[in-house]
Amino acid sequence: MSEATTAGQYKPPRSVKVIFSSSVLMCEAFVVFFSTLVAYGLGDHSRIVVWIVGLALAIVLVGACATLKRSWGFLLGHVLQAAIIALGFLVPAMFVVGIAFAALWAFGVYQGARMDRERRAWDAQVLAETGELPFNDEDLPKSML
Numbered sequence: 001m002s003e004a005t006t007a008g009q010y011k012p013p014r015s016v017k018v019i020f021s022s023s024v025l026m027c028e029a030f031v032v033f034f035s036t037l038v039a040y041g042l043g044d045h046s047r048i049v050v051w052i053v054g055l056a057l058a059i060v061l062v063g064a065c066a067t068l069k070r071s072w073g074f075l076l077g078h079v080l081q082a083a084i085i086a087l088g089f090l091v092p093a094m095f096v097v098g099i100a101f102a103a104l105w106a107f108g109v110y111q112g113a114r115m116d117r118e119r120r121a122w123d124a125q126v127l128a129e130t131g132e133l134p135f136n137d138e139d140l141p142k143s144m145l
Contacts, residue, residue, distance in 0.1 A: 017112030022065040024105050028084055029061035039090045081105050
């Protein structure tokens with residue numbers, strides 16, 4: 001549903017696909033940070049490399065949330081899923097965790113896109129019945145169209 005603004009206009013709803021995907025990326029950032037601590041504690045690899053790779057990946061995951069409204073944002077998300085799975089070479093348990101998060105990512109992208117399509121269909125039905133939308137369609141992000 002749309003939220004009313006102070007001017008009486010409605011701002012467009014956020015894309016469910018973006019919401020789901022950014023939630024997964026943020027959770028992954030926390031997991032990557034804690035896996036960095038595990039890799040540091042195990043001491044099997046150069047501690048400097050562990051911190052650089054781990055913190056850089058966590059920061060990129062957080063930053064990737066802001067790119068999901070751009071055309072290349074989801075491609076970056078797909079690449080990051082592979083990078084998280086590859087962390088299994090530092091901490092073997094990350095193979096399992098990375099695959100689980102990749103499945104969550106795929107589910108969020110697929111289901112979010114489906115829900116966005118259903119919302120657009122519902123909005124089109126409301127438009128046909130009432131002649132107006134509760135928000136300006138031009139304000140929708142390109143990822144929702």
